[in-house]
Amino acid sequence: MALHDSQIAGALTKASVLxxxxxxxxxxxxxxxxxxxxxxxxxxxxxxxxxxxxxxxxDLVMDGYPRFNLQFLSEFPSRRAGSAGLLSAWVxxxxxxxxxxxxxxxxxxxxxxxxxxxxxxxxxxxxxxINVSNLAGVPSIIYGLLALGLFVYGLDLGQSILTAGxxxxxxxxxxxxxxxxxxxxxxxxAIREAAYAVGATKWQVVSDHVVKYSQGGILTGxxxxxxxxxxxxxxxxxxxxxxxIAFLPPSPISDVAPYxxxxxxxxxxxxxxIQMFNWLSRPDHAFHINAAATGAIIIMLTLLMNGxxxxxxxxxxxxxxx
Amino acid sequence: MNxxxxxxxxxxxxxxxxxxxxxxxxxxxxRIIELILMLAALSxxxxxxxxxxxxxxxxxxxxxxxxxxxxxxxxQWTPLFEDAHYGIMPLVAGTLTTSFVALAVAVPIGTITxxxxxxxxxxxxxxxxxxxxxxxxxxxxxAFGYFALLFVTPLLxxxxxxxxxFNMLSAGLVMGVMIVPYIASVAEDAMRAxxxxxxxxxxxxxxxxxxxxxxxxxxxxxxxxxxxxxxAISRAVGETMVVAxxxxxxxxxxxxxxxxxxxITAYIVxxxxxxxxxxxxxxxxxxxxxxxxxxxxxxxxxxxxxxRKKYREQY
Numbered sequence: 001m002a003l004h005d006s007q008i009a010g011a012l013t014k015a016s017v018l019x020x021x022x023x024x025x026x027x028x029x030x031x032x033x034x035x036x037x038x039x040x041x042x043x044x045x046x047x048x049x050x051x052x053x054x055x056x057x058x059d060l061v062m063d064g065y066p067r068f069n070l071q072f073l074s075e076f077p078s079r080r081a082g083s084a085g086l087l088s089a090w091v092x093x094x095x096x097x098x099x100x101x102x103x104x105x106x107x108x109x110x111x112x113x114x115x116x117x118x119x120x121x122x123x124x125x126x127x128x129x130i131n132v133s134n135l136a137g138v139p140s141i142i143y144g145l146l147a148l149g150l151f152v153y154g155l156d157l158g159q160s161i162l163t164a165g166x167x168x169x170x171x172x173x174x175x176x177x178x179x180x181x182x183x184x185x186x187x188x189x190a191i192r193e194a195a196y197a198v199g200a201t202k203w204q205v206v207s208d209h210v211v212k213y214s215q216g217g218i219l220t221g222x223x224x225x226x227x228x229x230x231x232x233x234x235x236x237x238x239x240x241x242x243x244x245i246a247f248l249p250p251s252p253i254s255d256v257a258p259y260x261x262x263x264x265x266x267x268x269x270x271x272x273x274i275q276m277f278n279w280l281s282r283p284d285h286a287f288h289i290n291a292a293a294t295g296a297i298i299i300m301l302t303l304l305m306n307g308x309x310x311x312x313x314x315x316x317x318x319x320x321x322x
Numbered sequence: 323m324n325x326x327x328x329x330x331x332x333x334x335x336x337x338x339x340x341x342x343x344x345x346x347x348x349x350x351x352x353r354i355i356e357l358i359l360m361l362a363a364l365s366x367x368x369x370x371x372x373x374x375x376x377x378x379x380x381x382x383x384x385x386x387x388x389x390x391x392x393x394x395x396x397x398q399w400t401p402l403f404e405d406a407h408y409g410i411m412p413l414v415a416g417t418l419t420t421s422f423v424a425l426a427v428a429v430p431i432g433t434i435t436x437x438x439x440x441x442x443x444x445x446x447x448x449x450x451x452x453x454x455x456x457x458x459x460x461x462x463x464x465a466f467g468y469f470a471l472l473f474v475t476p477l478l479x480x481x482x483x484x485x486x487x488f489n490m491l492s493a494g495l496v497m498g499v500m501i502v503p504y505i506a507s508v509a510e511d512a513m514r515a516x517x518x519x520x521x522x523x524x525x526x527x528x529x530x531x532x533x534x535x536x537x538x539x540x541x542x543x544x545x546x547x548x549x550x551x552x553x554a555i556s557r558a559v560g561e562t563m564v565v566a567x568x569x570x571x572x573x574x575x576x577x578x579x580x581x582x583x584x585x586i587t588a589y590i591v592x593x594x595x596x597x598x599x600x601x602x603x604x605x606x607x608x609x610x611x612x613x614x615x616x617x618x619x620x621x622x623x624x625x626x627x628x629x630r631k632k633y634r635e636q637y
Contacts, residue, residue, distance in 0.1 A: 031530045031532070031533065032530060034530065034532045034533075035530045035531050035532045038437075038438075038442070038531075038532045038535075039438070039442045041434060041438075042434055042435065042437065042438025042439075042442055042443070043438065045431045045434040045435045045438065045502075046435050046438060046439070046443075046451055048431060048499065048502070049435075049454065049455055049458045049499065049502055049503060050454050050458075052458070052469075052499045053454075053457065053458055053461065055469075055473070056461070056465060056466070056469045056473075059469065059472075059473050060465065060468065060469075063472070106362075107362045107365055108362075110358065110359045110362030110363070111359070111362040111363040111365065111366065113359055114356075114359035114360055114362060114363040115363055118356055118359055118360070119360075119363070127367060128363050128364065128366055128367055131366040131367045131369075131370045132366045133627065134370060134620070134623060135366055135369055135370060137553070137556055137619065137623040137626075138373065138560075138616070138619065138620075139559070139560025139561070139562065139587065139615060139616075139619055140560070140562065141560065141562045141587050141590055141591070141612070141615070142373060142377075142560070142612055142615065142616050142619075143373075144590075144594070145373075145376065145377065145590070145608065145609060145612040146369070146372055146373045146376050146377075148594075149376035149377075149379070149380055149609070150372055150376055153600055154376075170369055173365065173366065173369070174366070177366070201348055201352050202352055202356075203351070203352055203355045203356075224460070227460055228460070230462075231460075231461070231462025231463070231464065231465075232462070233462070233463065233464045233562070233563050234463075234562035234563055234566075234587065234590075234591060237591050237594050237595060238590060238591070238594045238608075239594075240594055240597075273462055273464045273563075276464055276465075276468070277464055277467075277563070277566075277567065280464075280467065280468055280471065280567055281567070288472060291468060292468065292472075295464070295465045295468050298462050298464070298465060299461060299462070299465050302460050302461060302462055303457060303460070303461075305460075306456065306457050306460040307457065310453045310456060310457070314453075
């Protein structure tokens with residue numbers, strides 16, 4: 001085609017324009033058509049993701065439909081597919097999320113604040129930054145191996161809720177750090193200067209102004225991180241989580257002072273994605289129905305969390321104008 | 323903290339003004355806070371070192387019994403059998419095959435999506451499309467595993483009746499769709515970094531949007547697009563649940579995607595699901611496999627970052 005076009009261009013210099021007008025117009029038409037064709041292909045490529053997501057979700061909902069009832073959430077796993085439920089799995093997921101939140105958020109926000117507000121420009125800060133961006137690219141299963149060697153056997157925490165929570169906390173740390181930094185970067189220097197001008201110390205500036213005003217952005221990152229953690233399967237399997245748990249961890253709240261009980265941290269557990277994986281890897285099709293129902297629940301949870309985060313970010317962008 | 327109080331006492335006994343004392347206390351508190359924040363930031367460095375240390379330590383035990391030559395050249399991987407062989411090649415072959423299938427899907431579709439979003443789509447379309455791509459990234463991979471095993475494989479079996487229930491093709495295809503958003507977002511980022519004046523120059527010569535996109539913007543953004551591909555390879559190599567569910571658990575030295583074979587990640591999952599005694603050779607073997615995986619992804623990540631940095635500096 002390129003040769004053809006250049007022939008036309010060559011002809012233009014030699015012969016009169018009028019004689020070749022038809023060919024030139026045909027060329028322009030062809031190129032305009034290419035434009036439209038490509039725009040169509042591009043839109044199709046773009047839709048592929050959405051279509052897959054829709055198909056996946058509808059498939060899960062249709063397959064898992066028979067198990068959408070409250071009994072599914074209030075029963076322990078069982079040998080019989082029809083009476084097996086998710087109770088221990090969702091309780092396990094919820095408790096692990098508490099540990100993950102309590103570790104990843106303080107450490108991640110503090111690290112983000114340090115890198116953005118305190119870190120001097122030197123090799124030391126570069127080292128930290130390189131590590132953060134590298135950790136974001138480490139496959140999640142490697143975190144599982146780290147936890148297996150370090151938490152389970154090295155620190156002797158066992159295959160407990162604490163181990164799983166810490167593992168996922170480390171996993172989402174880069175997400176929290178990066179979103180904290182991005183949120184802080186959006187705060188104009190003038191805000192800091194104003195606070196310094198009235199005699200605030202660095203920490204007062206950071207805690208009362210910078211972090212406070214970037215709360216929304218930080219929250220967005222935290223929600224995305226938590227939704228990642230809730231669906232993460234590989235690292236939890238690697239630390240050796242059990243798949244058949246027919247009891248609940250001890251309750252975190254007790255009726256005697258100090259009303260808090262930390263025994264649940266060392267309890268064994270299972271989580272939603274592991275329960276799904278377990279049911280999925282059984283040959284009996286009846287268990288696949290359970291897996292589909294679990295998958296639909298996990299997807300709904302993560303879509304809801306991600307959707308909230310995206311909406312929140314949109315609102316922040318729309319409302320805040322410095 | 324004790325030395326701190328001592329220090330403060332020391333200062334306060336000196337005849338200094340209360341204001342100076344307050345300042346000293348204030349500065350001291352600031353220092354402590356900075357130190358705490360720095361420790362938090364150092365946790366990233368600590369994690370990296372811990373990963374490397376644990377993988378090396380446990381692999382070291384593994385390589386006491388298995389020679390490096392057998393590990394890298396052996397064609398059988400059966401650490402849990404009576405007749406144990408420790409050749410990592412079958413797992414690497416499985417990993418490369420699934421990744422290749424995934425990239426064969428994700429590279430063209432991701433690139434076209436990126437070009438479309440950066441050069442063709444209106445502001446409105448972009449505002450809607452990008453969050454949807456983000457949602458796709460957020461879907462847990464185990465759900466994609468279900469999709470590959472119980473939706474895509476039966477579909478493919480209608481086309482190729484001989485396809486086994488566990489095969490690398492369907493796992494790779496689904497993984498490909500999964501990593502499209504990664505390629506699209508990094509490549510789009512690179513294309514949007516190309517200065518507007520280059521596009522305007524092209525339009526002024528009478529080029530259409532398509533010609534400008536293909537002959538001006540894409541070549542100018544090459545390093546960024548390559549970075550997107552490299553980061554996608556790293557994703558595909560490290561992806562676990564899709565292949566563990568749908569590609570099979572049998573290590574097999576084959577590059578044929580219509581067969582089932584275990585990947586490095588699937589092997590780790592398989593072993594971890596069983597109950598292996600601590601410090602046994604089987605236990606150590608997952609760390610050796612993990613070390614290979616970590617080294618592979620680290621190489622790709624570093625290459626990707628270099629390529630990415632290049633386009634950021636270019637304009």
